Every structure is written in C-alpha cells, then in structure tokens.
Amino acid sequence: MTPLSLVIIICVVITSLCWVLSLITREHSWVDRIWSIAPIIYLWVFAGKADLHNVRLNVMALLVTAWGLRLTFNFARKGGYSGMEDYRWEVLRNSMKEWQFALFNIFFISIYQNILIMLIALPAWNAYQHQGKKFGPWELFFSIGFIALLVGETIADQQQWNFQQDKKAMKEAGISPKVGFLQTGSFKYSRHPNYFYEQAQWWVLFFIGAVSAGSILQWTLVGPVLLTILFVGSTNFTEKLSLAKYPEYADYQKSTSAVIPFFSKKRRA
Numbered sequence: 001m002t003p004l005s006l007v008i009i010i011c012v013v014i015t016s017l018c019w020v021l022s023l024i025t026r027e028h029s030w031v032d033r034i035w036s037i038a039p040i041i042y043l044w045v046f047a048g049k050a051d052l053h054n055v056r057l058n059v060m061a062l063l064v065t066a067w068g069l070r071l072t073f074n075f076a077r078k079g080g081y082s083g084m085e086d087y088r089w090e091v092l093r094n095s096m097k098e099w100q101f102a103l104f105n106i107f108f109i110s111i112y113q114n115i116l117i118m119l120i121a122l123p124a125w126n127a128y129q130h131q132g133k134k135f136g137p138w139e140l141f142f143s144i145g146f147i148a149l150l151v152g153e154t155i156a157d158q159q160q161w162n163f164q165q166d167k168k169a170m171k172e173a174g175i176s177p178k179v180g181f182l183q184t185g186s187f188k189y190s191r192h193p194n195y196f197y198e199q200a201q202w203w204v205l206f207f208i209g210a211v212s213a214g215s216i217l218q219w220t221l222v223g224p225v226l227l228t229i230l231f232v233g234s235t236n237f238t239e240k241l242s243l244a245k246y247p248e249y250a251d252y253q254k255s256t257s258a259v260i261p262f263f264s265k266k267r268r269a
Contacts, residue, residue, distance in 0.1 A: 039120065
C-alpha cells in the first residue's frame with residue numbers, strides 16, 4: 001500500500017469519527033481537536049514508508065510535529081479538549097435551520113475540513129516520490145523559514161493569551177477593561193498575525209515538497225490555496241463578530257493590516 005493510500009484511509013476514519021461524535025455529543029469542535037494532530041500522523045506515515053531514511057521527509061515530519069505540539073498546547077490551555085465548543089459554531093447554528101446546519105456539519109465541518117487537513121500535508125507525497133534528490137540549500141532555507149514563522153506564531157498566541165488572562169482577571173476583580181481586544185505587540189502590525197504565520201507555514205511546507213519535485217507546478221498546491229481561502233472566510237466572519245461586540249474595532253480595522261504584518265496607520269484621537 002502506498003503512503004498516499006494509507007493517509008486517505010486514515011482521513012476517512014478520522015472524518016467518520018468526527019461526524020459521529022458530533023451527533024452523539026451535539027457539539028461540533030471535534031475537527032478542531034484533531035486539527036493539530038492529524039497532520040503529524042500523515043507526515044510520519046510518509047517518513048515511515050521511506051523507512052526514516054529520507055532526510056527531507058524526516059525534516060518535514062519534524063517541522064510539522066513541532067507545529068502540532070505548539071498548536072495542541074495552545075488549544076488545550078484555552079480549554080479546547082475539555083468539551084468547550086468554538087463560539088462561532090453556535091453563532092452559525094443559531095442562524096440556520098436545524099436541517100441546514102446538519103448538512104453544514106457533515107459536508108463542511110466534518111468532510112471538507114478533514115480533507116483540507118490531509119491536503120496541506122501532501123507536499124510530503126511530492127518528497128516521497130522524489131527521494132533520489134538530496135536535501136539541499138533551498139530545503140534548508142525553507143526549513144529555517146518554517147521555524148521562524150513557528151516562533152512568530154508562538155509569540156503572537158502568547159501575547160493574545162496574556163491579554164485575555166489579564167482581561168479575565170480584571171473582570172473577576174470587578175474592573176471593566178478599557179480595551180476589549182489586543183492592539184499591541186504583534187497585533188500592532190496585523191489584526192490576525194497568528195493567522196498569517198499559520199498559513200505561511202503550510203505554504204513553506206509546500207515549497208519544500210515542490211523543490212524536491214523540481215517545480216512549483218504541483219497538484220498539491222491545492223492544499224495551501226484552499227487553506228488560505230478558508231482563512232479569508234474565517235477572518236471575515238471573526239471580524240464581523242468583533243465589530244458587533246466592539247464598535248471601536250472599526251478604527252482598528254482602518255489603521256491596521258488585516259493579516260499580513262505591516263506598519264500601522266495613524267489612528268484617530
């Protein structure tokens with residue numbers, strides 16, 4: 001059995017479990033809980049099928065493992081594995097009829113997202129098919145870039161965590177926070193720096209696989225492209241909710257780049 005076939009089978013099993021568990025528990029964050037775990041499994045399937053003898057595949061698997069461990073930790077400390085559901089699913093569920101959300105659950109939340117998780121891991125298939133090409137300077141360059149982006153995302157998430165914890169402590173002390181959303185640190189240059197770093201890492205992984213194939217014209221490009229499209233939709237939806245909750249968020253939108261970090265504009269007094 002080829003590693004691609006095995007990865008597809010694993011994806012089908014995970015998809016089925018996510019859907020069934022959502023029906024049993026009536027909450028829909030099961031895909032969120034495996035988002036940081038499934039890619040690690042997929043990458044090590046490819047590396048393992050090469051008997052762990054291919055440097056490129058081993059490096060790709062290690063990079064994704066580091067990414068997954070960081071994301072799992074960040075998701076866990078926010079209560080992601082304690083039965084807490086993403087607040088955005090509740091908003092969508094309340095805006096749809098029951099049968100509409102049932103279809104949304106099976107086709108988008110369960111099937112589409114799991115297929116996407118698999119697709120972003122498939123640059124490893126490019127590397128697996130071209131094992132004869134040695135690990136070179138470009139792979140090293142992109143690997144260092146991946147690590148730099150991982151560090152950037154770690155910093156952004158930690159800044160967000162610190163801000164939310166401080167805001168929570170103030171509310172518990174009966175103090176009303178002056179600002180409801182983070183606008184300093186990484187968030188001074190991007191409203192969603194963590195979104196930028198997350199997407200960029202998977203583009204970098206694609207380039208590592210493309211280098212092994214000798215061309216960026218690979219069908220595995222569909223993975224990072226679809227991920228970017230998903231993040232565009234997610235960003236717009238999240239911003240809509242933030243704007244409804246914090247009217248002053250409009251000023252933040254005008255002064256600060258949405259995703260790609262850039263120098264902020266001067267704000268109104």
